[in-house]
Amino acid sequence: MSKAPDALMLFAAGLGTRMKALTANRPKPLIAVAGKPLIDHALDLVWGAKIGTVVANTHYLGDQVQAHLAGTGVQISDESGKVLETGGGLRKALPLLGPGPVYTLNTDAAWTGPNVLTTLRDAWDGARMKVLFALVPTEAALGYAGAGDFALDEEGRVTRGNGYVYTGAQILNPAGIETISEPVFSLNLLWDRFIAEGRAYGVVHRGGWCDVGRPDCIALAEGMLSDAG
Structure with missing residues (x-):
């Protein structure tokens, strides 16, 4: 097994349009859930996993995110000119993240149970894997309505x-990301490559997870966190 990464990308540049009025004057990562901003819930996982290099991308109301992260040691990848989506954003941030595989973590979810980043680290095998997703069974995914x-x-x-x-x-090996010609693209392009190669894997998170993408999901997440104590 190859060494697990020690660098993580926080995706914090989204417009948060599904949050409607809640993001009129603040970015989604700073919406409070159970008394603290969503991005701080993500950072609890990061610090708990003792990851050394952390980069957050910013776009919509990015100055607020940068001010919130000041003094934390999190580096900023500024996308104020144009939001680059997950793939373009990760590629822009790679000089800050360094070479090799990286964790990426969205900033619009709440978690309970084992630290998902530690779970990913324990399951990572870079000799076999190009990407390792943290998954939950569909029926256990709060705030999610798809199949x-x-x-x-x-x-x-x-x-x-x-x-x-x-x-x-996830943990992702970004090798090949430089060959994608589009400046703005989703990581789905890399994922589909890795799936076709048989090098995309998943590990199941053995705890609670709630997608906090809509206003009604805030109460769901707070109930989940309260139930977990």
Whole structure:
């Protein structure tokens, strides 16, 4: 098994349009859930996993995110000119993140149970894997209304399908990202390559997860966190 990464990308540049009026004057990562901003819930996982290099991208109301992160040691990848989506944003941030595989973590979810980043670290095998997704069963995904993102086989490989939801946490080897010509693109382009190569894997998060993408999901997340104590 290859060494697990020690660098993480926080995706914090989204417009947050599904949050409607809540993001009129503040970016989604700073919306409070259970008394603290969403991005701080993500950072609790990061600091708990003792990850050394952390980069956050910013776009919409990015000055507020930068001010919030001042003094934390989190580096900023500024996308104020144009939001680059997940793939373009990660590629722009790679000089700050350094070479090799990286964690990425969305900043619009709440978690309970084991630290998902530690779970990813323990399961990562860079000799076999190009990407390792943290997944939850579709029926256990709070705030999510779809049929699922992936199917998971007995060896842990994923294919597009139903049954499991991608939680927004992964370890990804970005090799090949430089060959994508578009400046703005989703990481789905890399994922599809890795799935076709049989090098996309998943690990199931054994705790609670709530997608906090809409106003009504805030109460769901707070109830989940309260139930977990």
